[in-house]
Amino acid sequence: MMIESILVVILGLVLGSFLNVVIHRLPLEESIVHPGSRCPTCKASIRWFHNLPVLGYLVLRGKCAGCRTKISPRYPLVELLTAFLFWGSYLGLPLDGIQVVNQLRIWIFISIGIAVTFIDLDHRIIPHTLSFGGWGVGLLTCFADYRHGPGELVAASVAGFGFFFLFGLLYEKLTGRVGLGGGDVNFMGTIGVFLGFGGIWSAILISSITGSLVGLLMAAWSKRRGEGDGGEDGVLRTQIPYGPFLVFGALVELFFGVSAWIGL
Numbered sequence: 001m002m003i004e005s006i007l008v009v010i011l012g013l014v015l016g017s018f019l020n021v022v023i024h025r026l027p028l029e030e031s032i033v034h035p036g037s038r039c040p041t042c043k044a045s046i047r048w049f050h051n052l053p054v055l056g057y058l059v060l061r062g063k064c065a066g067c068r069t070k071i072s073p074r075y076p077l078v079e080l081l082t083a084f085l086f087w088g089s090y091l092g093l094p095l096d097g098i099q100v101v102n103q104l105r106i107w108i109f110i111s112i113g114i115a116v117t118f119i120d121l122d123h124r125i126i127p128h129t130l131s132f133g134g135w136g137v138g139l140l141t142c143f144a145d146y147r148h149g150p151g152e153l154v155a156a157s158v159a160g161f162g163f164f165f166l167f168g169l170l171y172e173k174l175t176g177r178v179g180l181g182g183g184d185v186n187f188m189g190t191i192g193v194f195l196g197f198g199g200i201w202s203a204i205l206i207s208s209i210t211g212s213l214v215g216l217l218m219a220a221w222s223k224r225r226g227e228g229d230g231g232e233d234g235v236l237r238t239q240i241p242y243g244p245f246l247v248f249g250a251l252v253e254l255f256f257g258v259s260a261w262i263g264l
């Protein structure tokens, strides 16, 4: 339905705008509701019509109305990304009966995933509010997931968390280095409670493949520019946040159900 699609896109844009606030303030432990939006440079309050998702950025041509400081294009990009993913998930799951709750649940997972991605990129952390908070919401709404059912979701959540926890422990014992951050381990539990075992398998498989590829490319790139952060043992290791890759794997599973293709 045309009207419904438009409303879903608007909801995604508005939620994306809120996610920008979460991404900016949550790691700084600031309130996400108060004060209202301000320019991070000159602290001027942003007027409501300049704060409209995407449109505000276009009207201001990417600069603060007060001090003309450049506004990161990431703000409208996060809004567009959220709207696009909301709309994509709506296409696969029309709003109908109990599926409304299921769709809300998926939109919450998408929102958490976007916040995790950009906070991890900026700060190399996944806040507990997102992993454990998300886990709580996932648990409370798991009755609405008619594809998996509460039993599988809880089991997958425990298994994902447990597997990453043990893997991280083993890696640290063998290499003496921290391989997986605690945030990544917690977030696996969140993926499990929303997407079941398929989500766990896909997140592990896809994140390890894409993460290694990007890691290798970045290592090669920084070596070429002569700024590799080689350790004392001379081995080149580039620190990349792992959360975005886990989110990517989970979203690929959510939209394409890859775990079913490969018989998992």
Ligand SMILES: [Zn+2]
Pocket (backbone or CB within 6 Å): 039, 040, 041, 042, 043, 044, 064, 065, 066, 067, 068, 069
């Ligand atoms: Zn300003």
